[in-house]
Amino acid sequence: MPIRALDRRRLLHALGLGGAALACGRASAAVEGAAGAPITQGYASSRVGQVYYRMIRPAPGQQGLKTPLLCLHAGPGSSRNYLDLMPRMATDRWVIAADTPGYGLSQRPATPSTIADFAQAASAVVDALGLGRIDVLGNHTSTATALELARMRPGLVRRIVLNSALMYTPQERAERKAAQIANATRDLSAAVDTIPARWRAFRQATAHQSEEQSWGRFWEVYRDPTHQDWGFVASYDYDFAATLAQTRAPVLILNPQDVLHDITARAAGKGPDVRIAELPWPGGTFDLHVDAVTQVIRAFLDT
Secondary structure, three states: OOOOHHHHHHHHHHHHHHHHHHHHOOOOOEEEOOOOOEEEEEEEEEOOEEEEEEEEOOOOOOOOOOOOEEEEOOOOOOHHHHOOHHHHHOOOOOEEEEOOOOOOOOOOOOOOOOHHHHHHHHHHHHHHOOOOOEEEEEEOOHHHHHHHHHHHOOOOEEEEEEEOOOOOOHHHHHHHHHHHHHHOOOOHHHHHHOHHHHHHHHHHHOOOOOHHHHHHHHHHHOOOOOOOOHHHHHHHOOOHHHHHHHOOOOEEEEEOOOOOHHHHHOOOOOOOOEEEEEOOOOOOOOOOOHHHHHHHHHHHHOO
């Protein structure tokens, strides 16, 4: 599917909006979620720069509110990936979705970050909002961030939901890191030349979404193509298995039938309270199958 002139205009418009939001330092306008729920936006300061977040906060005075949920996205990508999940989870709790530093509308650090840096940035968002206790949801690369946040601040994190688990062996982590670095594109012109092929592949993988939805999420992934591998490299440097084994908070691991299924299955019995939920679909967990996965997440968090 070629990139049409209209698509290019949308790209320029989106990049312009992103630049304006970063320049403002703090955003307060409301945008619409998948079910029409108002989503407010903001920034928090962290040691690696400004961290952007989206949030739905229940009406003041609402009774019976449950523990707030912090959602961390896969990388590359952004909090936009949770626009379908957020309003469904926010009927009885705060839901916050933050952009990892270097992705989405968060500031890109001058040098590559570690998982500890990402966890500190997530912690800064929580503190900026004055939240004393949270549940956290991680997805692929950010599953490491979720565990690290719980390790750094065990009194903050009550329960953890992970979409897949990075249960690589040390050798696998080293091999994947080397391959990621070797295949990275550092020349912007060369990276731009790959966009048509990347869009065709992305659109095929997200055929269940409207073209408009796919287009918006595609540019969240390829917003900064010469640095998009930083999150992957950080996750390969992180000893996920060792941290999981020491995590005291209850952990639910979602295991869809995707490329990480067999790796994720290794997490069975590897922590004090680790549960694995086998999911029958290969993808679309937080959009195509959002109603089903919302029920699974609620059943775990609300007990």
